[in-house]
Amino acid sequence: MAEKISLDHIDRFSDLSDAEVSKIAKTGTYITVPADWGLMGEGTSADKAYLLISGEVSVRKDGKEVAQLGPGDIFGEMGIVSKKLRTASVVSLTRLECLHFTRSQITELEESIPAFKAALEASTAERSQPSE
Numbered sequence: 001m002a003e004k005i006s007l008d009h010i011d012r013f014s015d016l017s018d019a020e021v022s023k024i025a026k027t028g029t030y031i032t033v034p035a036d037w038g039l040m041g042e043g044t045s046a047d048k049a050y051l052l053i054s055g056e057v058s059v060r061k062d063g064k065e066v067a068q069l070g071p072g073d074i075f076g077e078m079g080i081v082s083k084k085l086r087t088a089s090v091v092s093l094t095r096l097e098c099l100h101f102t103r104s105q106i107t108e109l110e111e112s113i114p115a116f117k118a119a120l121e122a123s124t125a126e127r128s129q130p131s132e
Contacts, residue, residue, distance in 0.1 A: 013119060020113045024051075027109055028099030037092045039076075044086050046079020047103050055096035061088045068093065077120045080106050 013021055028051060033039065039050065042061065052073045059067040059075065066088065069075055079086050080103055101109070110117035 013115075016113065016115050020115065023113065024109060024116060025099065027105050028101050031096075031098055031100050033092050033096040033098065035092050035094050037096075039090045039092065040086055042086050042089045046076065046082075046084065046086055049074060049076035049080055049101045049103075049106055051099040051101070053097040053099065055092065055094040055098075057096065058091050058093050059088050060091065074120060074123045077106065077123060081120055 013024070016024075033055075039057070040048070052069060052071055052075070054071050056068055056070045057073075057075065058065050059069060069090075075090055076086075078084075106120070110120065
C-alpha cells in the first residue's frame with residue numbers, strides 16, 4: 001500500500017472538508033508513471049481520469065501541444081463529464097505521481113461530494129475556453 005497521500009497542496013479542493021479530501025484520496029488508486037508515457041489518446045473512450053499529485057504532462061491535440069498541466073490538475077475528466085470521446089492525448093513529461101479514477105469512481109465521488117463535481121466541472125470549463 002502506498003504511503004498516506006496528501007492532497008493538501010491542491011487548491012481545487014480547498015473548499016472541501018478533510019473527510020471529503022480523504023475520501024477522494026482513498027477512492028482513487030495511487031500510481032506512478034514514467035516520463036514519456038502516453039496516458040490517453042485522442043478519440044478514445046473516456047473511461048478514466050487522473051489527479052496529478054506531482055510531475056507534468058503535455059496535452060496534445062492533432063499532435064500539437066495545447067497545454068501543460070502540473071500538480072493539482074485533473075485530466076481525463078472532460079470526456080467523462082461531457083460523455084464524449086477524448087478530445088486530446090496526454091503524455092507524461094516527467095515522472096508522475098497521480099491518483100487514477102475509473103468512470104464509476106468519478107460518478108461515485110460526484111454523487112457523494114457535490115464540491116468534487118463542481119471542481120471537475122470547473123476544470124472542464126477552464127480548458128474548454130478558446131485560447132487567446
